[in-house]
Amino acid sequence: MSLSIKDIARLSGVSTATVSRTLSQPDRVSETTREAVMAVVDRHGYRVNSMARNLRRQRADSVLAIVPDLGNPFFSAIFAGLQQTLSAGGTDLLVTDSHSALRGGQSLLSHLREARVDGLVCLDGELPEAARAELKAPDIATRVVFACEWLAEGDFPSVRSDNRAGMRLAVDHLVGLGHRDIAYLSGPGGNVLDTERRAGVVESLASHGLALPGPRFGSGDFSLEAGRAAAAEFLALIPRPTAVICASDQLAIGLASGLHAHGLRVPDDVSLVGFDDIQTAEFVNPPLTTVRQDRLQIGVQAASLLLRQLAGANCAPNKIVTLPVSLQVRGSTAAPSLARKP
Amino acid sequence: MSLSIKDIARLSGVSTATVSRTLSQPDRVSETTREAVMAVVDRHGYRVNSMARNLRRQRADSVLAIVPDLGNPFFSAIFAGLQQTLSAGGTDLLVTDSHSALRGGQSLLSHLREARVDGLVCLDGELPEAARAELKAPDIATRVVFACEWLAEGDFPSVRSDNRAGMRLAVDHLVGLGHRDIAYLSGPGGNVLDTERRAGVVESLASHGLALPGPRFGSGDFSLEAGRAAAAEFLALIPRPTAVICASDQLAIGLASGLHAHGLRVPDDVSLVGFDDIQTAEFVNPPLTTVRQDRLQIGVQAASLLLRQLAGANCAPNKIVTLPVSLQVRGSTAAPSLARKP
DNA sequence: TTGAAAGCGTTACCAG
DNA sequence: CTGGTAACGCTTTCAA
Numbered sequence: 001m002s003l004s005i006k007d008i009a010r011l012s013g014v015s016t017a018t019v020s021r022t023l024s025q026p027d028r029v030s031e032t033t034r035e036a037v038m039a040v041v042d043r044h045g046y047r048v049n050s051m052a053r054n055l056r057r058q059r060a061d062s063v064l065a066i067v068p069d070l071g072n073p074f075f076s077a078i079f080a081g082l083q084q085t086l087s088a089g090g091t092d093l094l095v096t097d098s099h100s101a102l103r104g105g106q107s108l109l110s111h112l113r114e115a116r117v118d119g120l121v122c123l124d125g126e127l128p129e130a131a132r133a134e135l136k137a138p139d140i141a142t143r144v145v146f147a148c149e150w151l152a153e154g155d156f157p158s159v160r161s162d163n164r165a166g167m168r169l170a171v172d173h174l175v176g177l178g179h180r181d182i183a184y185l186s187g188p189g190g191n192v193l194d195t196e197r198r199a200g201v202v203e204s205l206a207s208h209g210l211a212l213p214g215p216r217f218g219s220g221d222f223s224l225e226a227g228r229a230a231a232a233e234f235l236a237l238i239p240r241p242t243a244v245i246c247a248s249d250q251l252a253i254g255l256a257s258g259l260h261a262h263g264l265r266v267p268d269d270v271s272l273v274g275f276d277d278i279q280t281a282e283f284v285n286p287p288l289t290t291v292r293q294d295r296l297q298i299g300v301q302a303a304s305l306l307l308r309q310l311a312g313a314n315c316a317p318n319k320i321v322t323l324p325v326s327l328q329v330r331g332s333t334a335a336p337s338l339a340r341k342p
Numbered sequence: 343m344s345l346s347i348k349d350i351a352r353l354s355g356v357s358t359a360t361v362s363r364t365l366s367q368p369d370r371v372s373e374t375t376r377e378a379v380m381a382v383v384d385r386h387g388y389r390v391n392s393m394a395r396n397l398r399r400q401r402a403d404s405v406l407a408i409v410p411d412l413g414n415p416f417f418s419a420i421f422a423g424l425q426q427t428l429s430a431g432g433t434d435l436l437v438t439d440s441h442s443a444l445r446g447g448q449s450l451l452s453h454l455r456e457a458r459v460d461g462l463v464c465l466d467g468e469l470p471e472a473a474r475a476e477l478k479a480p481d482i483a484t485r486v487v488f489a490c491e492w493l494a495e496g497d498f499p500s501v502r503s504d505n506r507a508g509m510r511l512a513v514d515h516l517v518g519l520g521h522r523d524i525a526y527l528s529g530p531g532g533n534v535l536d537t538e539r540r541a542g543v544v545e546s547l548a549s550h551g552l553a554l555p556g557p558r559f560g561s562g563d564f565s566l567e568a569g570r571a572a573a574a575e576f577l578a579l580i581p582r583p584t585a586v587i588c589a590s591d592q593l594a595i596g597l598a599s600g601l602h603a604h605g606l607r608v609p610d611d612v613s614l615v616g617f618d619d620i621q622t623a624e625f626v627n628p629p630l631t632t633v634r635q636d637r638l639q640i641g642v643q644a645a646s647l648l649l650r651q652l653a654g655a656n657c658a659p660n661k662i663v664t665l666p667v668s669l670q671v672r673g674s675t676a677a678p679s680l681a682r683k684p
Numbered sequence: 685t686t687g688a689a690a691g692c693g694t695t696a697c698c699a700g
Numbered sequence: 701c702t703g704g705t706a707a708c709g710c711t712t713t714c715a716a
Contacts, residue, residue, distance in 0.1 A: 002455070004693055015703045020695055030701060047455040051397040052693030055708050060393065062436070071422035071638065073415030073621065079437065080413035087442040092458065094404070094436050095421065100429040113344070113389040115709095116404075116434065224625050257625045279415065283566050283599045285627045296413065346709055357687045362711055372685060394709030397692050457693095 003046050012040040023048060062092035063306060064117040066108065068124045070097045074222075074250075074278065074295075075123065078147065081299020082121060089307060091118075098124045102131065109134055112143060119306045122156075125149030125192045142309060147302035149192050155318035157309060159302040163193060163275075166291035166325040167200025170245050170273045173289070173327055175208050178335045179243040179271065182210065185230055185255060186218040187247035194247050197275060201245055213237060222247060227254020231262055234270075242270060242336035249274035249281050249290055256284070256332070267334035277328055286331030293325050345388050354382040365390060404434035405648060406459040408450065410466045412439045416564075416592075416620065416637075417465065420489065423641020424463060431649060433460075440466045444473065451476050454485060461648045464498075467491030467534045484651060489644035491534050497660035499651060501644040505535060505617075508633035508667040509542025512587050512615045515631070515669055517550050520677045521585040521613060524552065527572055527597060528560035529589035536589050539617060543587055555579060564589060569596020573604055576612075584612060584678035591616035591623045591632055598626070598674070609676035619670055628673030635667050 009016040014033060022029050022037040029037075040046070054060055065082055067075045083093050094117060101108050108131045111117045122144060127135075135144055136154050146158035174182055184201045187194035205211055217233060220226035227250060234244065234255070246252035252274035256266050266272050266286055274281060277292035301321050351358040356375060364371050364379040371379075382388075396402055407424055409417045425435050436459060443450050450473045453459045464486060469477075477486055478496050488500035516524055526543045529536035547553055559575060562568035569592060576586065576597070588594035594616035598608050608614050608628055616623060619634035643663050 005695095006693080016694080017696080017703060017705090018701085021702085024695085028701080033701080045455070047452065049397075049693050050456040050458045051393055051402065052708090053695075055391075055393040055397050055692090055710090056694045056696085058708070069422070070425050071419050073418040076415040076418055077413050080411070080439070083412050083438060083442060087438065087445070092436050092453075093438065094434050096425060096429065096435065097422070100425060103429070110389065111434075113387070114392040116392045224621060228625070253622065253625050257627065257629075260627055279566060280595065280622045280626070283570070283595050283626075284622070285599065285602055287599075347711095348709080358710075359687060359689095359712080360685085363686090366711080370685080375685080391709050394692090395711075397694090398709080398711045400692070 003044050004049070005046075008037065008040055008044070008046050011044070012037045058115075060116055060118050061090060062094055062117050063119045063121060063303075064094040064096060064111050065121045066101055066124055067095070067097050068126065069099070070095060074276065077295035078123065078299040078302075081296040081301075082303045083299075084296075085300050085303035085307070091307070098127065098131075102128070107131075107134060109140060112140060119143040119145070119310050121302050121306055122146050123148050125151060126188070126190070127151070143306075145302055145306045145309065147298055152192065157305055157319045157321075159298050159305060159321040159323065161293035161298065161323050161325050163196040163325075164200035164203065166275060166293070166327075167197050167245065168204040169325070169327040170275075170291055171201060171204035171208070173329065174243045174245070174271060174273065174333065175210070177243075177271065177333060180210060180336075181213065181239060181241040181243070183213055183217050183234070183237065183241040183244045185227070185234075185244050185246040185251050186216055187220075187222045187226075187251065189216075189219060197247050213239075213241060218247070218251070222250055224250045224254035224257075227251035227256075228258040228261075230255050231258025234259065235262060240270075243273070243333070244270060245273045245275075247275060249276040249278045249288060252288055252290070252332070253280070253284055256288075266332050268337060271333040271336070273333060281328070282330065289330045289333040290328050291325050292328050294323055297323055345386050346391070347388075350379065350382055350386070350388050353386070354379045400457075402458055402460050403432060404436055404459050405461045405463060405645075406436040406438060406453050407463045408443055408466055409437070409439050410468065411441070412437060416618065419637035420465065420641040420644075423638040423643075424645045425641075426638075427642050427645035427649070433649070440469065440473075444470065449473075449476060451482060454482060461485040461487070461652050463644050463648055464488050465490050467493060468530070468532070469493070485648075487644055487648045487651065489640050494534065499647055499661045499663075501640050501647060501663040501665065503635035503640065503667050504664050505538040505667075506542035506545065508617060508635070508669075509539050509587065510546040511667070511669040512617075512633055513543060513546035513550070515671065516585045516587070516613060516615065516675065517552070519585075519613065519675060522552060522678075523555065523581055523583040524585045524587060525555055525559050525576070525579065525583035527569070527576075527586050527588040527593050528558055529562075529564045529568075529593065531558075531561060539589050555581075555583060560589070560593070564592055566592045566596035566599075569593035569598075570600040570603075572597050573600025576601065577604060582612075585615070585675070586612060587615045587617075589617060591618040591620045591630060594630055594632070594674070595622070595626055598630075608674050610679060613675040613678070615675060623670070624672065631672045631675040632670050633667050634670050636665055639665055 005016045008019045150158040218230045274288045274290035277290045281288040347358045351361045492500040560572045616630045616632035619632045623630040
């Protein structure tokens with residue numbers, strides 16, 4: 001059993017109040033007593049019990065990040081950003097995925113309601129209706145920020161990349177290369193990111209007097225598998241597009257793999273653009289041209305936004321931080337081969 | 343301000359003790375009172391305050407996972423496994439990286455010592471001496487398990503893949519294909535995984551009457567960049583190996599990218615084998631032959647081992663769980679081309 | 685089956 | 701500058 005503040009008080013001949021002050025507000029204690037107390041503290045390796053402290057202070061010094069799927073490597077960089085900012089302020093990072101958070105009809109807010117965490121960083125924009133409703137309760141809404149994805153309703157503070165601007169960069173790049181038949185490989189239907197990115201593509205194509213080929217292309221999620229599966233769909237497109245802008249890098253890499261299996265060459269037969277700039281994008285063959293979003297920064301900004309929010313600096317309700325993106329031009333895009341025009 | 347157990351007690355005309363029992367041991371309460379209390383609880387959406395409960399019960403209902411780098415996507419699957427097992431038992435998952443955990447001379451054990459968490463899952467085998475020493479304190483050692491990596495000293499319980507067996511599979515595969523000049527691309531020097539995998543390669547080569555080419559090849563970490571950088575080193579090897587077994591998939595993919603830039607073809611000019619079977623391994627071009635380790639399972643096993651440990655089921659001291667691995671044969675390996683023999 | 689009451693380890697207010 | 705002392709919200713004997 002470890003020592004409590006009472007033991008330290010007794011051992012150093014002062015009251016528990018003084019020990020407490022020595023530890024949390026050293027300047028409110030005389031130098032002599034401070035040194036005496038610290039000597040005892042150090043000798044015994046005493047650490048305050050955070051459960052007791054938190055109960056008394058009525059806060060948890062920790063926040064919960066909710067992602068759609070913990071196994072998705074996309075979120076690692078965001079965790080790093082969150083952690084980086086949170087740990088600097090002594091706040092802990094808990095993680096969970098919406099699936100387990102919601103399991104057994106449990107509330108997304110259990111952690112908040114049970115006072116286990118002070119706030120929530122929600123990285124999932126596809127919450128079931130019940131969860132969305134809960135989030136809007138006035139005493140809750142101030143403790144939540146969204147990151148990456150967001151909710152169309154509710155005016156939650158959020159941090160996101162400039163998805164439309166990203167797609168404009170992609171379209172301009174391809175059009176500049178000479179492409180006119182450009183397709184968009186969709187992510188999950190209804191997902192805000194997919195909606196936004198698609199809108200960005202449509203909007204930018206329009207400004208060049210172009211449009212997307214008719215039917216929706218792609219379905220499912222943002223994954224490698226979905227990308228690969230979309231290859232067959234691509235082959236059926238008439239006229240066949242000379243370039244595809246994908247809703248994510250994983251889709252693009254999966255599609256490249258699928259196209260390759262069907263004997264099509266990237267970028268000779270078709271140019272590919274991704275979105276995210278995940279680590280491997282630069283290392284696949286050919287290296288992927290993609291819209292880079294700064295995931296670390298998304299984490300950093302989300303954490304500091306939440307921290308400010310919790311600190312009561314409620315200066316900016318429904319604050320939205322939009323992060324800039326950039327186009328990384330690599331080997332997966334090239335001018336369309338004239339030979340292929342059917 | 344939310345309601346406390348006192349409010350619920352008052353509202354339902356019973357004592358706080360009864361409310362507490364109703365919530366945590368429903369069978370120790372008469373059906374009538376139980377229903378009455380639950381009605382009030384439900385109407386007001388009362389949730390137990392976990393800080394108070396934990397202070398009283400003297401536990402945190404949460405564990406901390408420490409990884410070398412939160413930004414490394416390799417760990418996502420392991421987090422998923424940890425979470426899956428932990429959440430089933432109502433335990434929370436905190437994450438941090440060794441870097442921030444150790445920042446400012448802080449102890450790795452702060453969280454444990456401050457009673458913020460009940461136990462530690464350590465995924466970093468390269469801890470500084472001071473941290474290693476701390477971990478061995480008797481009251482601490484029972485609350486820690488290692489996963490993936492481990493410490494050579496200290497007899498901590500740990501979960502790991504069968505690294506040697508994996509390398510045997512890789513070597514046998516290459517030798518079976520006709521390779522005799524096989525190199526090993528090293529990860530970080532001194533890292534237990536690298537040491538173990540290299541030993542596995544050496545051992546298996548020896549059983550075929552073969553040996554590694556002289557000098558150590560590769561240095562740095564397990565990353566894509568390190569792999570790419572190793573390409574130049576590879577070119578300098580004489581005689582040039584016809585195959586390379588890499589300490590990780592990232593190294594292999596990076597090396598492939600570097601070799602490609604130098605005009606070498608995989609697998610025509612050189613065969614490549616990775617280790618891990620990360621998601622992208624199957625999607626790069628050519629798809630990577632690799633030793634698959636089940637990261638989700640590593641997480642699952644580590645969590646349940648820790649949970650058992652904490653529950654006092656100290657049945658197996660220095661317990662080591664070794665998980666099986668398998669070889670995924672894909673396009674990056676082929677028979678050596680005779681033409682290239684110098 | 686239920687209630688009273690003693691803590692769990694801190695912090696912060698109020699005196700001195 | 702320091703000490704006494706209520707809380708913080710809950711669980712768990714111990715009695716009834």
